[in-house]
Amino acid sequence: MTIHKEGYTSLALTALFIFIVNAFANYYFADISWLLWTIYILSFALFIIVLQFFRSPNRKLNTDDLHVLCPADGKVVVIEETIEAEYFKDKRIQVSIFMSPVNVHVNRNPVSGIVKFFKYHPGKYLVAWDPKSSTDNERTTTVVETNQGIPVLFRQIAGALARRIVWYVKEGQEVKQGDQFGFIKFGSRVDVFLPLGTDIKVNLGDVVKGGITVLADFKNK
Structure with missing residues (x-):
């Protein structure tokens, strides 16, 4: 397992914060051992929490042009037919994956192909499971x-704790299934x-892994 590049700054700031707090505690409360040990333990816990959030485990990806892979780790919270109003403007099957703060937050391309459309939208920070968050x-x-001419839309959505969405794609770019297309910090949804008519292979409540779990099948398309 490695640490994702998006975590370098956050980890450095966390380490600096911990150093300052501990230096302050040792200077002013050197005689209060229980307080010092409490601060030490909390500091260690904070660093481990931030460290695990930015982990990027090495994975053997389950690539196949006839499959749609899960773009993120988390839990399936929505499977429904709905109107996609931004690009398609017609009915599609929506599958949503909620990422809690303890999940790996790397986002991976669900399919290979050419990026036909990309847009960033600034907005609010409602909880990720709120229907209005979309x-x-x-x-x-x-x-x-896709290489079979099937358009697939995927959307990164910031959650209540997330304050930064990162993306690595642009229109006209060729992307490969399973490669990283972005990262969302601290709780979010894809x-x-x-x-x-796409054959959905997951169920509500399923725990899925990005780049490994098969989300859907194009064999009948």
């Missing part, structure tokens, strides 16, 4: 047309919009 929160929308 349209009101800070988010990005990416559409990739929506995937698929053509009607």
Whole structure:
């Protein structure tokens, strides 16, 4: 396992904060051993929490052009037919994955193909499971047309704790299934919009892993 590049600054700031707090505690409360040990333990716990959040485990990806892979680790919270109003403007199957702060927050391309559309939207920070978060929160929308000519839309949505969405794609770029397309800090959601009739392979409540779990199947498309 490695640490994701998006975590370097956060880890450095966390280490600096811990150093300052501990130096202050040792200077002013050197005689209060129980307080010092409490601060030491809390400091260690804080660093471990931030460290695990930015972990980027090495994985053997389950790539296949006929499959749609999960773009993120987390839990499946939505599977429904809905109107996708930004790009398709018609009915699609929406599958949403909620990432809690303890999940790996690397986002991976669910399919290979060409990026036909990309847009970043500034916005609010409603809790990620709020239905309005799909349209009101800070988010990005990416559409990739697969090698079979099937367009797949996926959307990063910031949550109540997330304050920064990072993306690595742009229109016209060729992307590979399973490669990283972005990162969202501290709790968030990813929506995937698929053509009607796509064979969905997950169920509500399933715990999934980005780049490994098969989200859907294009064999009948």
